[in-house]
Amino acid sequence: MSDNQKTFVRFPLAQRIEHILLLVSFSTLGITGLIQKFIHVDISLWIIELLGGVSAVRVIHRVAATIFLLEIIYHFVVMGYKLYVHRVEMTMLPGIKDVKDGFQAIGYNIGKAKARPKLGRFTFDEKVEYWAMMWGNLVMIITGFMLWNPIKTTDILPGVFIPAAKAAHGAEAILAVLAILIWHMYHVHLKHFNKSIFTGKLSRHEMEEEHALELEKLESGVEKPTPSEKTLKKRRMIYFPLAAILSIVGLAVVYLFVTVENTAISSMPVAEEVQILATAQPTVTTAATPTEKPAEPVAVVAPAVDNATWDTGIGAMLSTKCAMCHGASGGVSFASYSDVLKGGGNGPVFTAGDSANSLIVQLMQRGGHPGQLAPEELDALIAWITAGAPEK
Amino acid sequence: MTERKRNHLTTIILVAGGILAAVLITAAFFPVLPAQATAAPAAVPASPELAADALPDSACLGCHGKAGMVTTLPDGEKLSISIDGELYKETVHGNYGLACTACHASITSFPHTALTVETHKEFSFEATESCQKCHADQYSAVQDSIHMKAHNDGNVMAPACTDCHNPHTQTHLVDENGTTLNEARVNIPITCSKCHAEITEQYKNSVHGSSLLEEGNTDTPTCIDCHSVHNVGEVDNAFHLRSPQICSECHSNKELMDKYGLSSQVNNTYVADFHGTTVTIFEKTAPDQVTNTPVCIDCHGVHNMTRSEDPNNGLHVKANLLRTCQKCHPDANENFPDSWMSHYQASPETAPLVFYVNLFYKILIPVVIGGMILYILSDIIRRLIEKRKGA
Numbered sequence: 001m002s003d004n005q006k007t008f009v010r011f012p013l014a015q016r017i018e019h020i021l022l023l024v025s026f027s028t029l030g031i032t033g034l035i036q037k038f039i040h041v042d043i044s045l046w047i048i049e050l051l052g053g054v055s056a057v058r059v060i061h062r063v064a065a066t067i068f069l070l071e072i073i074y075h076f077v078v079m080g081y082k083l084y085v086h087r088v089e090m091t092m093l094p095g096i097k098d099v100k101d102g103f104q105a106i107g108y109n110i111g112k113a114k115a116r117p118k119l120g121r122f123t124f125d126e127k128v129e130y131w132a133m134m135w136g137n138l139v140m141i142i143t144g145f146m147l148w149n150p151i152k153t154t155d156i157l158p159g160v161f162i163p164a165a166k167a168a169h170g171a172e173a174i175l176a177v178l179a180i181l182i183w184h185m186y187h188v189h190l191k192h193f194n195k196s197i198f199t200g201k202l203s204r205h206e207m208e209e210e211h212a213l214e215l216e217k218l219e220s221g222v223e224k225p226t227p228s229e230k231t232l233k234k235r236r237m238i239y240f241p242l243a244a245i246l247s248i249v250g251l252a253v254v255y256l257f258v259t260v261e262n263t264a265i266s267s268m269p270v271a272e273e274v275q276i277l278a279t280a281q282p283t284v285t286t287a288a289t290p291t292e293k294p295a296e297p298v299a300v301v302a303p304a305v306d307n308a309t310w311d312t313g314i315g316a317m318l319s320t321k322c323a324m325c326h327g328a329s330g331g332v333s334f335a336s337y338s339d340v341l342k343g344g345g346n347g348p349v350f351t352a353g354d355s356a357n358s359l360i361v362q363l364m365q366r367g368g369h370p371g372q373l374a375p376e377e378l379d380a381l382i383a384w385i386t387a388g389a390p391e392k
Numbered sequence: 393m394t395e396r397k398r399n400h401l402t403t404i405i406l407v408a409g410g411i412l413a414a415v416l417i418t419a420a421f422f423p424v425l426p427a428q429a430t431a432a433p434a435a436v437p438a439s440p441e442l443a444a445d446a447l448p449d450s451a452c453l454g455c456h457g458k459a460g461m462v463t464t465l466p467d468g469e470k471l472s473i474s475i476d477g478e479l480y481k482e483t484v485h486g487n488y489g490l491a492c493t494a495c496h497a498s499i500t501s502f503p504h505t506a507l508t509v510e511t512h513k514e515f516s517f518e519a520t521e522s523c524q525k526c527h528a529d530q531y532s533a534v535q536d537s538i539h540m541k542a543h544n545d546g547n548v549m550a551p552a553c554t555d556c557h558n559p560h561t562q563t564h565l566v567d568e569n570g571t572t573l574n575e576a577r578v579n580i581p582i583t584c585s586k587c588h589a590e591i592t593e594q595y596k597n598s599v600h601g602s603s604l605l606e607e608g609n610t611d612t613p614t615c616i617d618c619h620s621v622h623n624v625g626e627v628d629n630a631f632h633l634r635s636p637q638i639c640s641e642c643h644s645n646k647e648l649m650d651k652y653g654l655s656s657q658v659n660n661t662y663v664a665d666f667h668g669t670t671v672t673i674f675e676k677t678a679p680d681q682v683t684n685t686p687v688c689i690d691c692h693g694v695h696n697m698t699r700s701e702d703p704n705n706g707l708h709v710k711a712n713l714l715r716t717c718q719k720c721h722p723d724a725n726e727n728f729p730d731s732w733m734s735h736y737q738a739s740p741e742t743a744p745l746v747f748y749v750n751l752f753y754k755i756l757i758p759v760v761i762g763g764m765i766l767y768i769l770s771d772i773i774r775r776l777i778e779k780r781k782g783a
Contacts, residue, residue, distance in 0.1 A: 163743060
């Protein structure tokens with residue numbers, strides 16, 4: 001096997017799984033959070049609908065947050081084990097060298113330094129990312145707790161901490177997502193597609209490029225002596241109970257996070273205590289309200305002369321009182337003497353000389369007919385019929 | 393246990409734990425929210441035809457012009473059938489010269505054709521066919537209304553056209569531009585109160601109602617401004633979600649709000665906060681969503697909204713605000729109401745903490761991200777140069 005085909009284990013499986021958990025929970029948090037922040041962008045609403053509505057989005061956000069928290073607890077417990085029991089080197093701790101490396105890298109890029117810095121197990125750009133994320137986690141966890149549990153928060157802190165937490169949570173999210181999209185994307189995808197977080201391995205060439213110092217150290221064969229099994233056992237005896245307590249406390253915090261308060265009621269609040277339908281007056285309203293001013297009845301138009309004929313008064317009387325209805329739409333007409341003689345659907349209007357057997361007299365005497373003749377009018381009519389109903 | 397085995401065990405615990413947590417939290421937080429849908433009935437087309445060779449009004453008034461004429465409907469109800477011909481001439485219909493038979497088209501002679509209806513309400517609804525001839529748009533709008541739905545559901549209280557507009561006495565409601573006349577606006581609550589007396593009573597005492605009815609201020613909304621006029625909608629979930637936009641029509645109008653020294657930012661600040669964001673998302677993605685997330689009226693009152701300074705109900709009074717929060721957040725303490733910024737935009741005076749957090753990030757984000765971009769650009773350029781040299 002040539003030197004260049006040789007591979008170096010960079011991330012054991014557990015760390016690779018940790019990364020996947022982070023990748024999934026971070027992306028989920030980022031997406032489900034930012035679409036709630038930017039609701040005036042169409043794509044946000046589109047994703048919200050795709051995920052089953054904003055209530056579902058919030059549940060997903062909180063599930064992802066919980067997984068994220070559990071992962072962080074796991075990360076610290078495992079790190080504690082490595083640092084205390086195995087006394088591994090604190091390779092992620094930033095130091096003066098990282099600042100120098102950073103300046104040298106910039107210097108090299110702008111042509112002020114002869115070579116790129118030789119880098120150790122974790123490069124300065126990786127440390128920037130790790131510690132930026134740690135800062136971000138702290139902000140997001142604290143503000144996230146406040147937003148998840150505003151009542152418990154305001155039991156202790158002033159109310160304004162809630163909108164402040166909301167402002168910080170949203171802004172920090174933008175910072176974190178942009179940092180991942182720009183810094184992380186460039187260093188592990190664009191500059192060179194580094195697959196070690198999935199495969200666990202780096203080639204010797206990649207090691208040379210990115211972790212030259214670590215490679216030198218590995219190849220020099222000078223390794224930190226592993227502690228004896230006895231020492232390890234002794235340290236584990238101390239660390240395991242400590243880890244158990246740490247885990248329990250951590251899990252209790254997560255449990256608290258999720259369950260400490262019921263922020264709002266899940267039922268509908270009473271919006272308005274009022275009877276929607278409550279009539280102020282009887283519901284029986286009249287469409288044709290009786291008017292205040294009674295209308296004048298049609299004037300009496302009895303003939304002015306005694307023994308009037310059709311032409312001297314009877315005709316005018318009947319036209320006024322009857323023709324208003326009769327004659328306009330078929331049937332009997334009172335427009336002229338000859339029309340009256342024709343009669344209508346119910347037969348002749350009158351029988352000359354026999355007022356008692358005349359239809360018009362019978363109807364008028366019964367009363368209640370529209371355009372009812374006044375008594376003096378009826379008397380004149382009867383007199384006219386009895387006289388043989390002369391036209392002139 | 394070997395290192396490898398231990399790693400596997402860790403993996404299994406981690407994955408199982410994650411899945412368990414996901415399932416438990418999902419089950420605990422997923423709210424059961426049923427959806428409802430509303431369907432709009434189709435509009436009815438109108439045919440504005442008036443009876444041509446009808447009886448003259450004088451023929452009708454010959455009898456109906458007498459006061460005190462009453463008829464008994466088949467259900468026993470006594471109905472006045474008198475009409476004041478002179479008064480009618482002064483109404484909007486009389487002005488227009490509408491003859492009696494233009495509406496009472498079935499009356500062509502005496503004796504009149506027998507009524508086919510049993511009750512006054514049935515008569516009124518039959519008469520709406522006459523209204524439709526000229527008022528096709530309004531008629532069609534009514535078909536979509538909650539009132540028509542109630543009628544179709546068999547509610548005998550549901551109003552027909554004539555229950556709100558007495559055709560024999562109705563005067564002009566709108567001017568030549570179609571704008572509702574001020575007198576008409578003032579009369580609307582009185583009309584609605586015929587059936588909605590309790591609500592009108594609340595409205596009368598509200599900041600809007602008292603201003604309209606006592607001061608005659610027609611800037612303030614009357615019933616129809618929120619509920620629409622003929623297509624009075626159902627007060628359902630969709631209406632609830634949409635209602636902030638109704639309030640916003642006036643309350644986001646800077647010119648109008650300045651007149652009363654009110655903020656025109658109330659809707660913006662609401663939408664920017666948790667409640668308003670939720671309601672806006674629901675409104676856009678699930679408009680008939682059932683939600684207890686408050687809209688304007690849930691805090692400010694529905695028909696009885698008061699000035700914010702009102703000692704009993706005004707939300708500027710902290711005790712009132714806390715009581716309002718507690719309607720949905722029963723455990724809220726007296727700090728809690730301050731977590732709502734009272735429609736203020738964060739400034740050093742109103743919410744300094746929020747203002748400075750925003751300021752901090754306004755500086756931090758460009759500095760960090762800008763720095764990253766600069767470094768990356770220098771790296772990209774250097775690598776391109778190296779590549780060219782190497783090749």
